[in-house]
Amino acid sequence: MNAQPLSLPQATYLVAEREVVTRVRSKAFVISTLILLIGIIAGIIAMNFFSERETTTEVAAPDTVSAQLAEIDGVEVTEVADADEARQLVEDEAVDAAVVPDEDSTTGLTIVALTEAPSELLQSLSQAPQVELVNPDAGWSPIRYILAIAFGLVFMMSAMTFGSPVATSVVEEKQTRVIEILLTAIPARALLAGKVIGNTLLALAQIILIVAAVAVSLIVTDQTEMLAGLGAPLLWFALFFVAGFLLIATMFAATGALVSRQEDISQTIAPVMYIVMIPYFLVIFFNDNPLVMAIMSYVPFSAPVSMPIRLFFNEAQWWEPILSIVISLIACALVIMLAA
Structure with a gap:
């Protein structure tokens, strides 16, 4: 008796589950995450210590x-x-x-x-x-600069940490001919979507851990006023991170689908790396430029960093973040259709 073929949602879920389980069981992933969290906690405690030292005006x-x-x-x-x-x-x-x-x-x-x-x-x-x-x-606003560096660095590092393995996994399966077996059971779109969703969930989980580490550190160091001020920007950043990372991971999957050997992958993912890095530097250099920040708020690759900063300083209308997220999701859907 022939088995019932998997539906698109079922196949996507199975692939996403495999991606999550594989990464969570990796010692390198667990250790790197712990080092990141310890570094954040130590950095906040050190900043609080030095800020409490007497200064002369x-x-x-x-x-x-x-x-x-x-x-x-x-x-x-x-x-x-x-x-x-x-x-x-x-x-x-x-x-x-x-x-x-x-x-x-x-x-x-x-x-x-x-x-x-x-x-x-x-x-x-x-x-x-x-x-x-x-x-x-x-004036030079230290708060804007710090937020630009923090949000930009977290987004860029997460995109590289969880995005590039999507491309590597696709190429590896093509090179070993595993992809031919998988495509007989599940659609190509389900395979790519599952990889993207699985790595997005892992990246979001790491962001949630980072937000929790920041909150706990600020509470322990009695910086509750700062925590209250950063609460809304952190939540907006997490929301925009999901939309932005979905697009980045989808682009990594698309570049992986272009080649069949591991030796060629570094050349194909280079443009995506630039797309991830360039907005990070633009937000840092132009964080106090209203026009540039407004434009980058609607560019899917830079919106996760620029829009939360504009919202923190009440520089964006209520409908702007909604429109920005919709643009990112539409771009993600188009790229995953092209990659499949």
Whole structure:
């Protein structure tokens, strides 16, 4: 009696299950994941340790104000003749900020800074004075830069770690003629889709572990305010990661289907590697450029990094992430049809 042929969903599930089980049983995969998690936890603890060390804020102030600042710990005062000279030192970046008298201010003082008022200085004063920024638009945002590096690095490393084995597996099965046996039982689309879905689930599981490690580390180091601020961006990143990685893994599968020998695979996957790496560097270099970030939010390869950053800073409308995800899923479906 002939066995009932497998349906497309059943065949896809079996292939995905085989991919997951094979990778989870690999000692190299388990050890590398543990090293990554330990590195993240150690990095957050180290950052918290160094941030708590005392720092000195250099402040320029006229003699009428310097006496008030001299008693504040962590503030080094440079006396100047008047407010104009103090502002000039700020513009020359000779000091971190200037504190000048201001009759219109409720506190009688104004902090003059180049791009951002030093938080230590604001916290040291009994009442927060008025803040005047000399050039607020020219500032370099460390938060944007850190988010760009963190999201970009995680996406790029995950794409290379879990994407390239998809291409390698396809070529290996073609070279050993196993693919001929498999295609007699399951459709080509089910084989490719199963490989893509299985590796996507593994990559998503690693992302969830990374998010959990970050959350636990921030709670242990009593950085709950930072955790509350990063909660939404991390969730958006995880969602966009799935859509972006599906497309990357599908492209790796397509490149693997182009060749029949392991020796040729490095040349075929090189363009996909560039597609993964180039958006990472673009987001880092242009993270403070609104136009470039907006464009990259709709490019499937860079959207997992650029869109969560824009959402974190409230620079995107509510419909933009939905449209971006739809574009990524459509592109993934088209590529997997072409690969099959």
